[in-house]
Amino acid sequence: MKFLPFKFLLRYSLLLLLGTQYAFSQSLTVKGRVNAENGEGLPGVSIIAVGTPIGTTTDKDGNYSISNVKSDAKLSFSYIGYLSVTETVGNRSKIDVVLKLDTKLLEDVVVVGYGTVKKSDLTGAVSSIKAAELKVTPIANFVQGLQARASGVQVTQNSGAPGGSISVRIRGNNSISGSSEPLYVVDGFPISGGDNPVAGGGSGFGNDNGNRLSVLSTLNPNDIESIEVLKDASATAVYGTRGANGVVLITTKRGKAGQTRVTYEGYAGQQQIRKTLDLMNASEFAALENELTGQNLFPNPAQLGEGTDWQKEIFQKGGMQSHQLSFSGGTEKSLFNVSMNYFDQNGIIINSNFKRGSIRVNLDNQVSRNFKIGTSLTYTYSVNNGAVSSTLADGTGGGIVLSALYAPPTESPRDAQGRPTMFTGRYLDFNNPIAVASEVLNRNTTRRLLGNIFADWTIAKDLTYRASFGGDLISDTRDSYVTRFVRAGATVNGTGGRGNNNTNTILHESLLNYHKTLGVHDFNVTGVFSTQSQTQVTDAMSGQQFPNDLVFNDNLGQASILSIGSNKQQWRLDSYTGRINYNLKSKYLLTLTARVDGSSRFGANNKYGFFPSVAGAWRISEEKFMQNQKLFSDMKLRVSYGITGNADIPLYNSLARLSSVGNYNFNNTRNIGILSANIANPDLRWEKSGQADIGLDFGMLNNRLQFTIDAYQKKTTDLLLSRSVALSSGYGSVFGNFGAVENKGIEFSVTANIANNSNFKWDINGNISANRNKLTLIDGTRTEIIPGDGGGSVGPFTNNSILKVGQPLGSFYGYIFDGLYQTGENIPTGRVAGNIRYKDLNGDGAISAADQQIIGDPNPDYYFGITNNLKYKGFDLSVFVQGVQGGQIFYVQRLRMEGGAAGFNQFATMVNRWTPTNPSNYYPRVAQGQRINQSDVLIEDGSFVRFKNATLGYTVPAKGKLSWLNNARLYVSANNFLTLTKYSGYDPEVNTAGQNNLNLGVDNIGYPIAKSLIAGLQITF
Missing domain, CATH: 2.40.170.20 (TonB-dependent receptor, beta-barrel domain)
Incomplete structure (x- = not known):
């Protein structure tokens, strides 16, 4: 028998060893499925080849596929709320994993100030x-x-x-x-x-x-x-x-x-x-204007029809x-x-x-x-x-939506040039x-x-x-x-x-x-x-x-x-x-x-x-x-007590400050x-x-x-x-x-x-x-700070709330609506039939600021x-x-749009306003400059x-x-x-x-x- 040379055997052995090593460390593609204990696939499970940048996540059914994985690699499977699992690849091309729920889901991490805690360890609300x-x-x-x-x-x-x-x-x-x-x-x-x-x-x-x-x-x-x-x-x-x-x-x-x-x-x-919102149409508005002014501003209101729907325009x-x-x-x-x-x-x-x-x-x-x-x-x-911003400062109530509510439906939106x-x-x-x-x-x-x-x-x-x-x-x-x-x-x-x-x-x-x-x-x-x-x-x-x-x-x-x-x-x-x-x-x-x-x-x-x-x-x-x-x-039973503060206070209020008072004339010079x-x-x-x-x-x-x-x-x-x-x-x-x-x-x-x-x-x-x-x-x-005289300010910041010890912040304050004065009644001087009547709460025979009370809670x-x-x-x-x-809600615009006191459009409900032939007990008569006070009738659920x-x-x-x-x-x-x-x-x-x-x-x-x-x-x- 002829023996092979020693050098040849050595080279052959080394090649065989290297080939074996390569066979054991070759790159693989591993597929599989990750399930919960109930057999349902888990989507979004993170799968990482430990120590490498190689990784993937499961699809919606829990399936995954990860490539270029070495046979000696370890795959880590992790998912929030579940215990992590690590599997060695070996020569497997398919690895299915079941993840178990982590301790009744109580180990979820909750972010708190300057750190995190387990949900189970949380002591606060x-x-x-x-x-x-x-x-x-x-x-x-x-x-x-x-x-x-x-x-x-x-x-x-x-x-x-x-x-x-x-x-x-x-x-x-x-x-x-x-x-x-x-x-x-x-x-x-x-x-x-x-x-x-x-x-x-x-x-x-x-x-x-x-x-x-x-x-x-x-x-x-x-x-x-x-x-x-x-x-x-x-x-x-x-x-x-x-x-x-x-x-x-x-x-x-x-x-x-x-x-x-x-x-x-x-x-x-x-x-x-x-x-x-339901507003008066052109015919209804024209009739109200004629009644309000006592003039024939619109000779034939019925012919005007619906007119301009300004809400539809904006x-x-x-x-x-x-x-x-x-x-x-x-x-x-x-x-x-x-x-x-x-x-x-x-x-x-x-x-x-x-x-x-x-x-x-x-x-x-x-x-x-x-x-x-x-x-x-x-x-x-x-x-x-x-x-x-929705309100112009010219005092006209000119905000976009308010303008659409006030605008007369008898007016045209655009001229001939558009x-x-x-x-x-x-x-x-x-x-x-x-x-x-x-x-x-x-x-x-x-x-x-x-x-x-x-x-x-x-x-x-x-x-x-x-x-x-x-x-x-x-x-x-x-x-x-x-x-x-x-x-x-x-x-x-x-x-x-x-x-x-x-x-x-x-x-x-x-x-x-x-x-x-x-x-x-x-x-x-x-x-x-x-x-x-x-x-x-x-x-x-x-x-x-x-x-x-x-x-x-x-x-x-x-x-x-x-x-x-x-x-x-x-x-x-x-x-x-x-x-x-x-x-x-x-x-x-x-x-x-x-x-x-x-x-x-x-x-x-x-x-x-x-x-x-x-x-x-x-x-x-x-x-x-x-x-x-x-x-x-x-x-788990929790009990706590603590003191906190509110430092969001106006700046510089602790200091003595200076302010300007505008311009004045001194020696014909503006100062x-x-x-x-x-x-x-x-x-x-x-x-x-x-x-x-x-x-x-x-x-x-x-x-x-x-x-x-x-x-x-x-x-x-x-x-x-x-x-x-x-x-x-x-x-x-x-x-x-x-x-x-x-x-x-x-x-x-x-x-x-x-x-x-x-x-x-x-x-x-x-x-x-x-x-x-x-x-x-x-x-x-x-014990209280009363908001003015209850006259019904209708600016963007309504003077409508009272500060009163024992009552909630923001409590509404005003009069109690008591229907309308009717023809034949004993009507106070300065009031006429069709005007709003307010309750005389203190029984002095006159309606004054003393007859106001809390009328709502927001x-x-x-x-x-x-x-x-x-x-x-x-x-x-x-x-x-x-x-x-x-x-409750204080509906401010009902002061104006159900008040019948000015020459702008009104809510459609004012069709039922008081007239001698329609003695309503809710919607007042129309009159120039009529005063409507803030009252409970303006408070809604x-x-x-x-x-x-x-x-x-x-x-x-x-x-x-x-x-x-x-x-x-x-x-x-x-x-x-x-x-x-x-x-x-x-x-x-x-x-x-x-x-x-x-x-x-x-x-x-x-x-x-x-x-x-x-x-x-x-x-x-």
Whole structure:
């Protein structure tokens, strides 16, 4: 036998060894399915080849395919709410996995101030809303996503204008002069929830606060991962002087390790007004005018017919669309999430719209084993046209909608050249509503850069440090112009202006966290230092007497300058926070929090405030005596008490300030007078809230039914008010901490998993809340502050509410309607048959201010929300119902439009007005200059049940030629499509005065809320 040479054998052996190694480490494609324990496929499960950037996610049926996997690789399968599983590939090309539910779903992580906690370890009252819930209803403002979805949170759409103002109240109104809006914290950056301070343009028209642009409308709701609402003092105390009104934490989407995912989400649709108001037609109006003036202004009213329907002229079907493209992915070390969004909404009033473009970048990078850096950065550019302000300042009630209600139906909308007509004669002072909508420039342009960078350092095994630096840079420009086709512009040959408002907020936070487990004892200690400052600079210029209307306000040098102004203001807040979370055997939980705030807003004697809280929880379900029962799968009792503050008080009020008194002549020279504006108050401090809360969380039937009940009492003291002082001091009043108010209530929420199998799912989420509010102290010298003489002011801020100890804030005040005086009755001097009669409450035989009383309460008895989510195979259906019971509305315009006292149109009900042949006992006679007082007849029930949203969707199977899709869903959605209410105005969800704490539930005809129908697409690949 011939033997092979040794060198040949060596080479052959090495090649064989290398080939074997290659065979064992060759790249594979692994496919499979990930199921839940009930056999149903889980969509969106993250699958990562450990230690590599290779990854993917399951499709809607739980199937997956992952390529380029080595045979010695380990695949990690993870999904929120389920226990993770790791599988070694080996030589398998198919791996099926079953994921088990994670400890009764109680290990969900909830975001709280300066950290996160397991849901099971939560001691405070916190409501959580996830991205999936926000997507159900297409929204322009993320605050709308809170509406009726979180117990204890009342959201009111003050204005239906695109980008319009929204009010949020968490557990009631807490202030009089300060803000009652919650604090919003976006990825750790605190921002105010108040309306954007629109830059003044000096154009000749003012702002209706209910229609002001909401600064929160610049944030893109599609970027949000979750929203947590902190309600009780134990949860909000970490925000000290900013936590009294509750805190809303917004977390945006971040990248997840695995294959890069590209997602497109878009929708388009149309919105229109929900209802119009019944007004007199031309024939009816002409007859009323003849009767009112005693003249034959219209010889033959019947021939005029319907005339001009001005509401039809200004309202339109407005298109709306949204498009978002997102990129997400990364490795275990570097993660990214980038999104671009464009939103365009045309209002239901002609020439009103809101456009927003935004880009967001979230990056995370694990630089080393113990060091991580990241950033959250969002840039937004938005333009709001037409409807931010609805009332001209010329005193004519010339807002777009009011003009449409007042305008005589006997007038033509346009002249022969197609231009808006100018009313003449008796109607000279009224604006053509088409002109108000098309000949008034009212545009706000906002540029906003919001973001922060952070670094996490693991100093030791149990000790971590985070440093973050952030900024919120807002540049707002308001352009305004009124042409000669509108009365305010015609009298001065055009008036316009431009204003700029630059607000820069800077934040630094240092956070040190120590987490240690010693046997059955678990400690988590957090310390925070933060400093935040803001500088706001505004300038504005306005002019009139323009040579023409060609360039509007783009060349103010052509005009006669009317006013020039500028302003600068600053504030700073330094904070020191400490918190201890203690967990014993996962049964007994304790949270201790303390914060010290130092604010430049406070007086010299009260620069720093201390805000402590304590909360405890008992996991009853973990006790031995609960282990053998099967009814309750979880039960936790929570108790808390804490003190928080409201530092959102006017700037510089603690200081002695100077103000100008205008121009005066001195030696034939124009001079500006300067005088002392106020009494200095070095004791001025924050408004303080002490709140006690007791809550019970429990689940039944293996948590298929989950309930949360909370009862609370919140007492707010040191409310800011002006108190009268002796005139000998040189001043009329002093501003200080005098008042007190109390809120108490109960909240209940439930989640029910009715059905959950492979073909059919049905779950219900519901909540109901009731809050009782009352003023407990004014200033120690008065028990009430009465609003004037009840004469019925009908300006944008109605003098309609009383401050009275023992009564709710915003209580309506006025006379009691007692029918009409009739022919043959004993009628007082100065009154005639057909005039309104008011009750003589004090029995002195005369009607005076002493006969007024509280006639209504705008605060609801309770409010609720119910969401039904159903899925059958590829179809899904969601129905969302919102409701408010109780709560009254002061319908201001009925003072004018059912008063018969002026030469403008009236509600159609005035056809039934009092006449000698029609002795109505409700609708008064018409008469020039007739005085109508504010009374209970103008107060209406604001209760309603609204089918807020119904969405029907279908998920396209990712099979065959569509296997490249991860998810594709088509849907149609109807919003505000049905409202059940007795209210006679445009909509019962109204608050024309915006975020004002006293003028609640006031309807002075703002921008109506619309209903809409849209179709959308969500696709991921």
